[in-house]
Amino acid sequence: MRSQIAQRLRSSSLQSSSLSSVPPPPTSSEYSTTFEKLAIRILYRSPLPSQHGLPVFILNAAAFPDPKIVDYDTVLPYVLARLPGEEELIGGQGYEVVFFAGGNGDGVTAIKRGRPGLGWFVQAYHLLTRATRKRLQKLYIVHERSWIRMLVEMFSTIVSPKFRKKIVHVSNLTGLALHMPIEDLLIPPSAYLCDRRVSPDIHAPYASGRRAFTVKQPLPLSSHGGHRLPRVLRETTNFILMDENIKTEGLFRISPAATTVDILREAFDRGQKFIMWHEKDETVIFYRSERGQVLSDCMSQTEGYGVHAAAGLIKLWYRELRYPIIPQSSYRQLEDLFGDVDRPIDRGRLVELVSVNSAWSLLTETSRLILTKHLLPLLSRVADYQSWNQMTPRNLATCLAPSLLCGSDPIEDAKMSSIVSRVLEAAITLWKQTLAPICHQDVFTFEDSLRVPSAVEDYEDPLDDIDPASPTTTTITSTARPSGTDSLHVQKYGITLVDNDISDTEDSRPPLPPRPYVSLRASDQAGCSEVESSPARGVVKRKPAPAVEVPPRYSMIMADGDRLPVLSASPTRSKWTGEGDEPEAEQPPPPPQPQRYIDTLAHNDNAQVTGIVRKPVPKGA
Secondary structure, three states: OHHHHHHHHHHHHHHOOOOOOOOOOOOOOOOOHHHHHHHHHHEEEOOOOOOOOOOEEEEEHHHOOOOOOOOHHHHHHHHHOOOOOHHHHHOOOOEEEEEEOOOOOOOOOOOOOOOOOHHHHHHHHHHOOHHHHHOEEEEEEEOOOHHHHHHHHHHHHHHOHHHHOOEEEEOOHHHHHOOOOHHHOOOOHHHHHHHHHHOOOOOOOOOOOOOOOOOOOOOOEOOOOOEOOOHHHHHHHHHHOOOOHHHOOOOOOOOOOHHHHHHHHHHHHHOOOOOOEEOOOOEEOEEEOOOOOEEEOOEOOOOOEOHHHHHHHHHHHHHOOOOOOOOHHHHHHHHHHHOOOOOOOOHHHHHHHHOOOOOOOOOOHHHHHHHHHHHHHHHHHHHOOHHHHOOOHHHHHHHHHHHHOOOOOHHHHHHHHHHHHHHHHHHHHOHHHHHHHHOOOOHHHHHHHHOOOOOHHHOOOOOOOOOOOOOOOOOOOOOOOOOOOOHHHHOOOOOOOOOOOOOOOHHHOOOOOOOOEEOOOHHHHHHOHHHHOOOOOOEEOOOOOOOOOOOOOOEEEEEOOOOOOOOOOOOOOOOOOOOOOOOOOOOOOOOOOOOEEEEEEEEOOOOOEEEEEEEEOOOOO
C-alpha cells in the first residue's frame, strides 16, 4: 500500500516537467527579485549554529503569500536555492531545519491565508538532490494541532522510513526549548504570536537567568568601570533614532499591542539574542557574536516589531524600575518648588535637581544618571523632529511622566504627574543649551553610549549580584558596601522590593536562647551513677520524671445468685392520695442471704493479673 501511494506521488511530481530546483540565473531576464525576497521570508538561515555545530534554517509558514496571488510552484525553486549547496554538503556537513507551521500572517490582525498542501511538500522533497536529503539531520516541526503529527507520520512513511527518525514534532516553543536552545534562533514574530495562543509563557531550560526589567542595577557596570546602558535601551533607542523611524508620527504617544510588548519583554528577560525590528520596508537585527562580528543585516522581511513597539518597551522599562525615577518621599518638596503653574521653572533649581554632581537633589544618584545618560538626550533628539512626528516637548513630557512615578497611592501619582510633566518639559527644552554642558553630556557622548560595546561581555546584561557576605540581605548600607555596588542599594526612600527568590537558610533563623546550667551537688552525685560520669562543669537542670506507680489491687464481693440491678424506664406503681409529694413505692421484703464469696485478683511481682481467687466470707462479717 505504501509503495503504491509513493508511486502515485512520484508520478504526479514527474508530470510537472516545468518545475526545477534551480532558479534562473540573476543575470537572466526571467529572474524575479520579487520571488527572491519572498523566498528569503519563507526560508532563511539563523545567524548562530545549533548546539551540534550545524547550520539551522528557519522555515516560516506564515510568510507564504496568498495562493490566489502567487503560484507556489513558481516560488519553489527560489526557496530551495536557500538551502546549502553541493559544495557545503560534499564535505560532510549537515544541517537542521525548524519549521514553524503555525501563524496567521504578519501581525496580530492579519488575515488567515492558505498554506501549501501535503503534495506540494512531497513534490519539493523529490526536487532536492540526494546530498541535500541525506545531509538533513533534524527537522523540528512546531505546531499545536495533533493532525499535523498525523500528516507528518503519513509523509515520512511515504517518503522514507529512515526520514521519519529525523522528524521531531513539538506543540509550542517550550517543547522546542527542550531539544535546542531557542535563545540562539532568529524566531519570527508570527511564531511568538502563534505560541502565545497556545501557552501564556515560554519555559526555556537553557536560559541564562539574566533579566532586563526590574533589575537591581538599572545601569550595569562595564568592563572599563563606568556605567553603561542595558541592552534593551540600547537596541530600542538605536532603532528609534534611525533616519526614517524618528520621523514617525505619534512616537511615544501611540501605544502598541499589549501582546507584542509582553512578547518583547519576555524575549529580553529570557536573553533572546536576536530581535527582529521592522519599520517601513527595513528590517534590522542587532547582535554581537563571540568572534567580534557585528550583525546589522537589513533583511527582506515584512514582519517584525515596529517603532511604536520599541517606544512602548522603553516606557515599560522605566515604569517597572524597582526604585522609580521620582521617589514618593519627594512629592511634597517637588510640589513646593515647581507646583505653582503661574511661576516659570527656575533654571537653577532644575539644574540642582537633575545634575549628577548635585549635593541637594531630591532624586537619587541612579535616577540622575538614567535621566542624563538616556531619557533626556533621547527625548531632546525626538523633539528636534517635531515637524514630522508631531511630538513637542510638552507632548513627550505628558506621555513619559506617568512612567516615572510609581508610589503606593495611584491618586497621588496622578496629581503629581502634572507637576513632573512641567519639570520634564522644561528639562527637554533646556537640555542642549543648559543641562547637557553642566552634566558633561553632548551629542557624541550619547552616540557613544548607543554603540555596540567593544567587549563581548558588555553586550549582554549581567546577572543580579548578591552580597556574598550576607546571602539573604537585600539592603546594603553605606558602611558595609562592597566595591562596585551601585548607589541604588543605599537609597533610603522609594518603593522597596524584597527578593523572594532567595530561600531561607538556617543561618538566617534567630538563634535559640541558651539553656541554663546548674552545678552538681554532692548529694546528687552520690545518688546517681550517670550523673557521676557527666562533666564537672554541670548538667542541664531538667524536671524529674514521675515515678512509675503500680496500679492498686481491686477486690469485688459477690454472692451466689446475685444479679446486677436492672434499670427500668417504667415507674413503680404505688398508692397516692393526690396531696403533697408522690409517696415512695413499697419495697418487697429482702430475700434470705445466701452464702457469699469474695473474689480477689491475683497479681505477680510485675503487677500483672494472673487469675481470680474465690474465698468464702464468714457469716456475720
